[in-house]
Amino acid sequence: MTRLRLLPTLGLAVLLAACAPLKTQPPTPTAEKRYTAPELLALRPGDFSWPATSTDGERALREAAVADIRARLALPPGPERDAALPRLFDLVAQYNAEIDAARPLLLQALPGLGARDAEFQRALLTAAHTLYPADAAPLLWPLLPQLTASKPFAIAAYTLLQADPGAADRLRELIPQQFPAWADDARLTALTLRLTPTAVAPPPLPELLAAPLREGFPVIVSLQRPGRQAMGLALVRGADGRFLRGPGGELFAQPQLALARTGLPGTLTNGNTPQGIFSIVGAGTATNPNIGPTPYLHSKLPVEATPAEFEHADTSPTATWSDALYDSFLPPSWRNFAPIREAWLAGRAGRDELLIHGTTINPAYYAGSPYFPGTPQQGCLISNEDWHPPTGQLLASRQLTLAKAYAAAGSRADLAGYLVVVDVPGEGPVTPAQALALVTAAGR
Numbered sequence: 001m002t003r004l005r006l007l008p009t010l011g012l013a014v015l016l017a018a019c020a021p022l023k024t025q026p027p028t029p030t031a032e033k034r035y036t037a038p039e040l041l042a043l044r045p046g047d048f049s050w051p052a053t054s055t056d057g058e059r060a061l062r063e064a065a066v067a068d069i070r071a072r073l074a075l076p077p078g079p080e081r082d083a084a085l086p087r088l089f090d091l092v093a094q095y096n097a098e099i100d101a102a103r104p105l106l107l108q109a110l111p112g113l114g115a116r117d118a119e120f121q122r123a124l125l126t127a128a129h130t131l132y133p134a135d136a137a138p139l140l141w142p143l144l145p146q147l148t149a150s151k152p153f154a155i156a157a158y159t160l161l162q163a164d165p166g167a168a169d170r171l172r173e174l175i176p177q178q179f180p181a182w183a184d185d186a187r188l189t190a191l192t193l194r195l196t197p198t199a200v201a202p203p204p205l206p207e208l209l210a211a212p213l214r215e216g217f218p219v220i221v222s223l224q225r226p227g228r229q230a231m232g233l234a235l236v237r238g239a240d241g242r243f244l245r246g247p248g249g250e251l252f253a254q255p256q257l258a259l260a261r262t263g264l265p266g267t268l269t270n271g272n273t274p275q276g277i278f279s280i281v282g283a284g285t286a287t288n289p290n291i292g293p294t295p296y297l298h299s300k301l302p303v304e305a306t307p308a309e310f311e312h313a314d315t316s317p318t319a320t321w322s323d324a325l326y327d328s329f330l331p332p333s334w335r336n337f338a339p340i341r342e343a344w345l346a347g348r349a350g351r352d353e354l355l356i357h358g359t360t361i362n363p364a365y366y367a368g369s370p371y372f373p374g375t376p377q378q379g380c381l382i383s384n385e386d387w388h389p390p391t392g393q394l395l396a397s398r399q400l401t402l403a404k405a406y407a408a409a410g411s412r413a414d415l416a417g418y419l420v421v422v423d424v425p426g427e428g429p430v431t432p433a434q435a436l437a438l439v440t441a442a443g444r
Contacts (some may be wrong), residue, residue, distance in 0.1 A: 001344050031287070032284050032285055032287050033284060033285045034283065034284045035280060035282070035283040035285075035295050035415075036285060036413045036414070036415070037407040037410065037412065037413045037414075037415050038413065039353055039409075040283055040295060040323070040403055040404060040407045041407050041408060043295070043400060043404070045394045045395060045396055045397050045400060046393070046394070047394075048292075048293045048294055048393075048394040048397075049293075049391065049392050049393045049394060050289075050292045050293055050360050050387060050392045050394070051392045052289055052360060052392065053292070053360050053362075053387035053388075053392040054387075054388075054390060054391060054392040055389045056328075056355055056390060057231055057392060058330055058362060060153075062095065065091055065094070065095050065097070066095065066097050066098070066133065067086065068087075068091060069088060069091050069092060069095070069097055069098050069102075070098065072084040072085075072087070072088040072091075073088070073098060073101055073102060073105070076077065078223055081105075082109070083124070085105065085106075085109060085120075085124060086123035086124065087301035088105070089102065089106065089123065089124065089126075089131070089329060089436035090123070090127075092127070092131065093131055093261060093262075093355070094261070095215070096288075096365075099131060099217065101212035101443040102131075103131075103132055103135060105234055106127055106128060106131070106132060106136070107132070107135060107136065107139065109124055109414070110124065110128065110136060110139040110143060111139060111142075111143070112141070113125070113146070113147075113152075114143060114146025114147065115146075118149040118151065118152055120153035122132075122149065122151055122155060122269065124150050125152050125155040125156050125159065126155055126264070126269075126270065128155075128156075128159050128264055129155055129158060129159040129162065129262060129263070129264060130261065130262045130263065133159050133162045133163045134163050136159060136163075137159065137160055137163035137164065140156045140159060140160050140298060141160070142180075143156065144156055144157070144174065145178065147242065150179060150182075150185045150187045150188050151187055151268065151269065151349075153178070153179070153188075154187045154188065154190075154191045154267075154268060154375075155264065155268060156393055157171050157191055157195075158191070158194075158264060158265065158268075158328070161194070161195070162263075166389075168195045168197075169195075171191075171195055172196065174324060175191065175192060175195075185316040186267055186345040186346070186348035187267050187268065187345075187349050189264065189345060190265060190266075190267040190342065190345050191265075193338050198338075200337070200338075202337060202339075202399075203295075203331075203333040203334045203337055204333065204427070204441075204444035205422065205424065205438055206438055206439075206441035206443075207331045207334065207442070208330070208331060208334055208335050208340075208420065208422060209221060209237075209243075209439060209442040209444060210241075210331075210442040210443060210444055211329075211330065211331040211334075212241070213277065213329050213418045213420075214311065214312065214313075214329070214418070215411065216239050216411070217239055217312060217365070217416060217417040218236065218237060218238055218239050218406055218409040218410035218417040218418075219236070219237040219417060219418045219419070219420060220234055220235070220236055220237075220280070220297070220402070220406055220417070220418070220419045220420070221234070221235040221236075221237060221243075221357065221419075221420045222234050222235075222249035222256055222258060222273075222274070222381055222419065222420065222421045222422070223235065223422060223424045223434075223435055223438075224258045224275075224421060224422070224423050224424065224428060224430070225423065225426060225427070225428075225429075226260035226274050226369070226425065228257070228258050228260075228263075228273075228371070229259065229370045230371055230427070230428050230429045230430070231255040231256070231257055231371055231373075231374050231430070232255070232256050232257065232258055232424075232429075232430050233253045233254065233255060233256060233429075233430040233431075233432065233435050234253070234254055234255075234256040234381070234383065234402055235252060235253050235435060235439070236249065236252055236402070236405045236406050236409050237409070237444065238410070239409060239410050239411050239417075241444060242444055243439045243444050244405055244409055250432075250437045251432060251435060251439060252405055253432045253435045254383065254398050254401065254402060255373075255374070255383070255384065255398065256381055256382065256383050256402075256428070257374030257375070257376065257377075257381070257382045258272060258275070258381050258382075258421060259272055259371055259374065259375060259376045259377075260272045260377060260378050260379050261376045261377065261378060265342075265388065266342050266343070266345075266346045266351070267342065267345050267346045267349045267351070268349070268351075269351070270378040270379060271351075271379055271381075272299075272350070272379065272419055273348040273379055274342035274343045274345070274379075274382065274421065275339050275340055275342040275343060275356075275421050275422055275423055276326075276340050276341060276342050276343025276344060276346075276420075276421060277302070277329045277330070277340075277343055277344075277418060277420055278299040278300060278301055278343060278354070278419035278420075278421070279299065279300050279305045279309055279310040279312070279416075279417075279418060279419075280297055280298065280299050280300075280358060280406075280414065280415060280416065280417040280418060280419055281298050281299075281300055281305065281309055281414075281415075282297075282298045282414060282415050282416075283295045283296065283297050283298060283403060283407075283415050283432050284296060284298060286355070286357065287299045289360065290359070290360055290361060290377075291355075291357045291358065291359070291360070292359065292360040292385070292398050293394075294354040294357070294358040294359070294385060294394065294397050294400050294403075295399075295403055296356055296357035296399075296403075297306055297355065297356040297357075297379075297403055297406060297415070297419075298355060299354060299355060299356055299419045300352070301343055301346055301347035301351055301352065301354065302321055302325075302326055302344050302347035302348075303321050303344060303348055303350075303352075304347050304351070304352040305320040306319075306326060307320065307321060310325075312416040312417075313388070321347075321348075322364065323344070326340055326341065326344040326406040329418075339370065340422065343421070345391065349380065354379045354380050354381075354435065355380045355381070356380070356381045356383075356399075356402070356403075356419065357380055357381070357382065357383075357399060357400070358382070358383055358384070358385040358397055358399030358400070359375045359377070359382050359383075359385060359399075360385070361375040363375055363384060366405045370428075381419075381421070382399075383397070383398035383399040383401075383402055384398050384399075385397040385398065385399060385400075424438075
């Protein structure tokens with residue numbers, strides 16, 4: 001029996017509050033544990049349980065969150081309510097609750113946002129992008145000149161673009177006027193690329209799938225759709241360069257979602273998983289209750305990982321990140337293709353803790369969505385898990401299956417390796433047949 005059931009009054013979706021392993025909410029898990037490859041391979045679903053995935057556990061968390069939302073909504077205008085707004089909109093979006101009731105508070109706050117600090121701006125502009133882009137757009141144009149930090153400015157620009165794709169030309173002209181050194185800012189570089197039409201076709205994907213990255217390390221390849229509104233597929237390439245197959249010769253390929261709750265691009269906080277190359281540096285259990293107890297694979301972006309961590313080698317302690325170092329992981333045909341450099345830009349922009357993990361969120365809340373049974377999070381790569389409603393016992397875990405397949409594909413106890421996230425043109429979920437055709441073309 002799996003957790004495919006709906007709880008009353010919650011709406012369509014319950015969304016993760018964070019992907020970071022060290023950010024906690026009640027109930028607090030036990031301390032984080034790190035795993036070696038042999039330890040990971042010995043695990044079974046029955047080793048894990050999570051009371052908050054039970055029917056009673058879910059209901060208690062939901063009721064507490066909705067009560068918190070309503071208490072914040074009831075605050076009178078003033079400094080206390082202002083201070084409550086970032087958390088209010090985070091909960092509204094997370095629990096898809098009281099969206100209409102919260103709308104006026106956001107629209108009232110936007111005109112004065114220029115006088116607030118950048119983090120407060122980020123939180124409320126993210127809420128505008130996630131929940132109310134069309135309502136917020138008329139208020140954002142006069143606000144843009146007041147946003148002097150690139151992160152809030154970029155979020156506002158993406159919100160305007162979401163509400164009206166025709167805004168691209170006006171936004172593109174505004175960036176160099178407001179930020180003369182925009183080319184040195186990773187967020188504004190990514191935004192400018194988004195605003196600049198291009199007819200450049202992607203390089204041959206089989207060449208990327210066959211690229212060595214660094215010889216002798218296993219690789220997870222996550223094939224995703226542009227926009228991330230459909231389930232992708234995770235493949236595993238062994239240290240020998242061959243993609244894993246099952247006993248019958250079928251390609252190992254299992255669903256995985258790279259969509260964030262905000263829908264923002266990968267260079268922004270809590271945005272979608274960026275395309276590009278990551279380093280995998282181990283495995284552990286998270287202290288985030290929405291991730292749960294199943295071990296995650298610890299992936300790191302460039303810059304978040306030092307050059308030595310990324311290379312898995314004794315690199316000089318004075319080595320620094322550069323375009324050339326990132327490009328050295330790509331085949332020549334891909335080095336000038338801007339979208340595959342999103343992970344490099346995301347690392348330069350300060351993103352971190354984008355893990356490969358499971359989920360304690362009930363997929364039934366997403367029935368009818370194009371990415372069902374995925375559960376959107378905040379930039380991580382998510383594999384589904386089935387939890388027993390009466391007890392919260394783990395019944396089946398695609399995350400554990402993926403982690404063990406990756407561990408078996410390498411030859412190192414420390415689980416060192418790589419992750420490649422790449423968009424595959426097309427509509428609907430990425431299919432095993434499509435993945436097999438690409439792997440076959442890569443000769444792997």
